[in-house]
């Protein structure tokens with residue numbers, strides 16, 4: 328497992344070893360001990376899988392409040408995304424800053440997004456499928472969002488605002504400066 332630190336050290340990029348042969352490949356997509364090796368000891372309790380058909384689909388930026396906050400281990404099994412994690416931990420030296428990483432099926436690269444971050448992505452290929460493990464159950468009452476293209480976040484998305492494909496909910500999420508609850 329190759330582990331790479333990012334500009335925000337709590338967000339990590341992980342690339343499990345891929346064993347290719349004449350049949351195809353084999354890869355351990357999750358190994359508890361490998362994560363323990365980087366100090367991550369929480370238990371994942373739910374696996375999520377989404378399909379985004381159009382290129383330029385934006386999902387996010389999302390987070391759940393405590394006591395249902397989630398760490399997320401995200402990967403792509405078909406297609407490609409640009410994944411974004413925004414630091415919402417008040418008092419953090421990197422509050423409001425973000426990490427951006429390309430994840431695609433070919434590389435098998437994963438991102439570990441800890442509690443305290445808003446998470447989202449844009450799809451770079453049609454029919455992109457994303458799978459991610461989370462450390463807390465879905466809790467709609469504690470589900471929150473942040474406007475994906477809030478200028479204060481300074482995220483350079485590879486899709487224009489009027490081209491992005493969004494859920495109705497994500498079109499009207501609050502800006503960072505109007506967020507009432509965070510971490």
Ligand SMILES: Cc1cn([C@H]2C[C@H](O)[C@@H](COP(=O)(O)OP(=O)(O)O[C@H]3O[C@@H](C)C(=O)[C@@H](O)[C@H]3O)O2)c(=O)[nH]c1=O
Pocket residue numbers: 375377386387388389390399446447448464465494
């Ligand atoms: C996230 C989630 C949604 N749902 C349901 C609620 C809703 O009817 C439908 C679609 O939900 P959403 O529109 O919130 O799906 P989506 O926009 O894909 O939400 C996801 O976005 C990415 C970026 C994340 O980081 C995730 O944590 C999650 O927030 O699925 C669940 O049943 N369980 C879940 O864990």
